[in-house]
Amino acid sequence: MAQVPAVADLEAQTPRLPAPAPSLGMQRTMPQVTSVNQLSDVRPTDWAYQALASLVEKYGCIAGYPDGTFRGNRAATRFEMAAALNACLDVISDRFASKEDLATLQRLAEEFSSELAVIKGRVTNLEGRVANLEATQFSTTTKLRASVIFNVSDVLTGTRAVAANAVPNRGPTIEDNPVATYRARLNFDTSFYGKDVLRVRIQAANMPNYGTVTGTNMARLSYDTNTGGQFTIDDLYYRTPLTNRLFLAFDASAGNFDKNVFTFNPLLQSDETGAISRFGRFNPLYRFGGGAGLTLRYTLLENKERGTGLTLNLSYQAPNAANPDRNTPNTNGLFDGAYAALAQLDWRPARNLAMGFTYVRSFGVGVAGGTGSRGFAGSAADPIGNNDNANAAADNFGFQFTYRPIQKFNIAGWVGYSNVYQVQGFTGPRPEAEVLNWAATFAVPDIWRKGDVLGLIIGQPPQTISVRNVSNAPGATFNSYHIEGLYRIPISRNISITPGLIAVVNSNSNSNNAPLLLGVVRTTFSF
Known part of the structure; x- marks a missing residue:
């Protein structure tokens, strides 16, 4: 799958929903790992962020910035996370990945399923448009x-x-x-x-x-x-x-x-x-x-x-x-x-x-x-x-x-x-x-x-x-x-x-x- 272009554009088109204010009871019973599907931004301290960063470093899923680094020190939108996860899904294979990493990848895919579907749909549309241009260009x-x-x-x-x-x-x-x-x-x-x-x-x-x-x-x-x-x-x-x-x-x-x-x-x-x-x-x-x-x-x-x-x-x-x-x-x-x-x-x-x-x-x-x-x-x-x-x-x-x-x-x-x-x-x-x-x-x-x-x-x-x-x-x-x-x-x-x-x-x-x-x-x- 080709790189997803203009993630910032996808972010701009996606409305950000404010996180609901938790009640006192919720604060008392909330687990330490927050469910990422409740957040519009994923922070470096969140489980999903850290899990994905670990997979990127271990398997080289994405190159990150032009200097080849992956800067895991800032918040990412859910669509940015989905784009990175999509790249890892294309790279990581059950032939060489550990069972623990495959389980982590599966959980991340479930957490970002809706965003992955949107991105794949848009990439498929872009690929179709590019194929049409290649077929008709002269x-x-x-x-x-x-x-x-x-x-x-x-x-x-x-x-x-x-x-x-x-x-x-x-x-x-x-x-x-x-x-x-x-x-x-x-x-x-x-x-x-x-x-x-x-x-x-x-x-x-x-x-x-x-x-x-x-x-x-x-x-x-x-x-x-x-x-x-x-x-x-x-x-x-x-x-x-x-x-x-x-x-x-x-x-x-x-x-x-x-x-x-x-x-x-x-x-x-x-x-x-x-x-x-x-x-x-x-x-x-x-x-x-x-x-x-x-x-x-x-x-x-x-x-x-x-x-x-x-x-x-x-x-x-x-x-x-x-x-x-x-x-x-x-x-x-x-x-x-x-x-x-x-x-x-x-x-x-x-x-x-x-x-x-x-x-x-x-x-x-x-x-x-x-x-x-x-x-x-x-x-x-x-x-x-x-x-x-x-x-x-x-x-x-x-x-x-x-x-x-x-x-x-x-x-x-x-x-x-x-x-x-x-x-x-x-x-x-x-x-x-x-x-x-x-x-x-x-x-x-x-x-x-x-x-x-x-x-x-x-x-x-x-x-x-x-x-x-x-x-x-x-x-x-x-x-x-x-x-x-x-x-x-x-x-x-x-x-x-x-x-x-x-x-x-x-x-x-x-x-x-x-x-x-x-x-x-x-x-x-x-x-």
């Missing part, structure tokens, strides 16, 4: 949340991947060295009325892009970025609920869809503690955009008791929103340039099962999210050739799910399909291509200790399954596979280490390419 200041990743990685085997129709040099292993790199992020979060958040994130990093080293984006890490060691603004957004059902997010920078909608891979979607590969986090269509935009999320149906519901997500992102130049082929600007517009329906038919149905209409942006085949016309990174995504539009469809049959096992997965076609800048038949990817993820949390996760990811990164009217395209071959294993080890609440392996078979949709194997150890600090 920060009017900016809070710092930070994360730092230390990475050690290396390509362990394989030759550099080449285009789908080329024959690689079956020479030595890719000539690279093990690297030790970092990424540091500082998030400054501000709330103006308790439920909203304005985030400004700056980051510095020197992580390698293994797509350049290996010749395929299928081998990229989930957290690869390189700012040359300089801090830059990486994220800037404002999020707020408009009603109990409607949520708004405005992105001023780096507004990918995955930051604002559910991606259905809850245990492995984080680049700090989840999948170690870029492809293994979520469906690549969530990476479209990357600029400024707006997201609305509306809860259509919800049953909190059953954990079921239906949510509609609408989002618009423009990667070149900060550039006013009306260029050719007109990919700049907020509304009249490159864009990606998403509509997603989240359906949760049961507490442990959720599914997402996604459609993205895009223009002037890639459809592989930096995860699939690359380096040739007809690849996932360049489906209509000539590196001409700026002239391409696409209809993109996605299905995602996550299922947790038992507490310590989660299954998730997705399928993504894109129909890409050129809309301007071509003569003759229109170039078109279809791109497909899928993945299944398995996560086992708390398998040996609380906070650990054992993960397995199997899938096929984005590859073209059909190519039409694209010059120099080798044709569509859907035969690349991604296999990833990892184990997150929590060292403490703020530190984790994740060793893992990434294997890519038939990279760039070319069975002549030797398998790639990457070894990674990621250490994450969060505070």
